[in-house]
Amino acid sequence: MHRENTTEASPVPTPAPHIDGFAYHRVDVDPADGGVALNAAVGGPRTGTPVVLLHGFPQTHLMWRHVAAELAVDHPVICPDLRGYGASDKPPALSDATYSKRTMAADVVALARALGHERFALVGHDRGALVAIRAALDHPAAITHLASLDVLPTPDMWEVMHGASAAVGFHLYLMAQPPGLPERMIEASADAFFGHFLDIWTRDPAAVPDDVRAAYLKASREAVPSIVADYRASATVDLEHDTADRRAGRTLAMPVTVLQQDWGAALGFDAAARWRAWAPRLTHRTVSCGHFMAEEDPAGVTEALRALLATD
Numbered sequence: 420m421h422r423e424n425t426t427e428a429s430p431v432p433t434p435a436p437h438i439d440g441f442a443y444h445r446v447d448v449d450p451a452d453g454g455v456a457l458n459a460a461v462g463g464p465r466t467g468t469p470v471v472l473l474h475g476f477p478q479t480h481l482m483w484r485h486v487a488a489e490l491a492v493d494h495p496v497i498c499p500d501l502r503g504y505g506a507s508d509k510p511p512a513l514s515d516a517t518y519s520k521r522t523m524a525a526d527v528v529a530l531a532r533a534l535g536h537e538r539f540a541l542v543g544h545d546r547g548a549l550v551a552i553r554a555a556l557d558h559p560a561a562i563t564h565l566a567s568l569d570v571l572p573t574p575d576m577w578e579v580m581h582g583a584s585a586a587v588g589f590h591l592y593l594m595a596q597p598p599g600l601p602e603r604m605i606e607a608s609a610d611a612f613f614g615h616f617l618d619i620w621t622r623d624p625a626a627v628p629d630d631v632r633a634a635y636l637k638a639s640r641e642a643v644p645s646i647v648a649d650y651r652a653s654a655t656v657d658l659e660h661d662t663a664d665r666r667a668g669r670t671l672a673m674p675v676t677v678l679q680q681d682w683g684a685a686l687g688f689d690a691a692a693r694w695r696a697w698a699p700r701l702t703h704r705t706v707s708c709g710h711f712m713a714e715e716d717p718a719g720v721t722e723a724l725r726a727l728l729a730t731d
Contacts, residue, residue, distance in 0.1 A: 428533055431458070434506065436630050438462065438484045438498060440491065446499075448529040449522075457530050458506035459499040463491035468563060468728055469536040471497045471527060475545025475568070476646065477613040477639040478711075479505035481631055482544065485717035490724065497534060501547060502526050503645030505638045512598070512648035515656040520573075523649075524554035528561050540564040540728055544713060546649060549573060549657065552697075555671050556664055564727050565698075566676045568720070569710050571690065572697055573653055573661045579688045587686075590616070594650035601647050609640035622709035671698045674730040676723055678712060681705050702727070 428444040437443070441462035449455035460480055470490055472483040480498040487496050500507040502523050512518055527550060531539050541562050543551030548567040555562045571579065580588050594601050605612050613636055621627060627635070639646065675698035679690050691703040704723060708715040 428459075428461075436481060436484075436634055438481065438487050440488060441496075441498070444534075446530050446533045448526045448533065449502075453510075455502055455508045455510055455526065457499045457502065457508070457526060459497055459530060459534070460487070461495075461497050461534060462487065463495040464493065465495060467494040469495040469497065469531065469539035470724070470728070471499070471531055471539050471541050473499070473501060473527065473541070473543040473547025473550055474504070475543075475547050475570075475711075476649075477616055478544075478635050479638050481634060482711065482713050484631075484714075486713050486721050486724070489717070489721045494728070495536065497531065497536075497539075499527065499530055500638075501550065501649075503649055504642055509642055509645040512644065512651075515648075515652045518645060518648040519652045519656045519660070520549050520553035521557060521656075521660055523550045524557055527551075527554055528558050531561070537561065538563050540566075540724075542566040542568070542724060543570075544568040545570055545710070549653065552671070553657070553660065555673060556669060559672055562673055564674050564676075564730065565671060566678070566724055566727055567694075568678050568712055569680055569706075571693055573657050574665055575688075575693045577654075577658065579686050579693075584686050587682075591650065591653070594647045595654035596651075598647075598651075601651075602644050605647065606640075606643050609643060610636050613639040617711075620710035621715065623715045626709075626711060626714040665697075670696075672700070674700045674702070674727060676702045676704070676727040678704050678706050678720065678723055680708075680710060680712075700730075 428446045431443045431445050438460045441460040444459050445456050447456045474482045480500050483498045490496050503509045541551045548570040555565045677694050713720050
């Protein structure tokens with residue numbers, strides 16, 4: 420699974436806060452239109468199944484700080500900031516394709532290859548899980564194992580959101596609007612907007628300490644246009660790509676683990692059944708912690724990922 424680097428991965432100073440024991444790199448992943456580089460924390464040995472961990476909203480790679488350190492005992496681990504987030508580049512959204520999950524998935528595959536890994540396990544939380552799903556559909560030969568934390572594939576997400584219960588996903592509809600108004604509204608009160616989700620989606624506030632929360636808020640307020648573009652793509656081009664794959668009967672061939680809160684019960688759908696249509700080799704687990712499970716229950720998440728990585 421390892422090969423020599425063919426793309427420059429430039430070391431960068433270690434930020435604060437950071438993942439202890441990890442080196443930081445800036446890696447060029449998309450040479451088009453002036454290039455796009457991702458910030459990535461890299462740790463662990465050179466042997467073992469490589470694992471790439473993709474963060475969610477409104478977070479950065481820091482959300483993996485506990486899980487990454489545990490996995491890095493015996494796995495190469497890569498924790499990037501997604502395109503448009505954290506310290507990664509934020510190209511202007513010239514079209515919905517700029518922040519499509521197809522584009523972001525290609526970034527992740529290019530990142531892993533630049534760091535010497537042709538095949539790797541891929542784990543995503545929230546927005547990162549949508550990128551991981553697309554990577555597994557578009558690049559099945561590269562993805563050995565897939566894990567998704569607390570999300571549904573895009574077509575299923577839109578199908579289960581209806582009636583008054585859809586109010587919980589108001590941000591999905593806000594950021595799906597044409598460019599202009601959503602960006603202005605969020606930029607006018609960015610800390611309140613992003614902080615709202617850190618508050619209501621966390622059952623254990625201590626899981627996101629003050630310095631990490633401040634880092635999330637700073638990164639998010641500096642990335643409003645790209646974050647909105649990421650969400651807007653889920654109502655347009657991402658939905659088109661996923662719907663086309665579903666109609667064609669394409670599924671995820673690799674072992675798949677899904678960790679999910681029981682929000683299916685509140686919205687009236689069977690999350691495991693929705694996922695099973697996409698993933699024949701599915702392990703679906705309902706968790707008791709909040710949405711930010713890698714921070715609230717890192718031991719449980721690590722245990723589930725180790726079980727997945729042990730699956731042939």
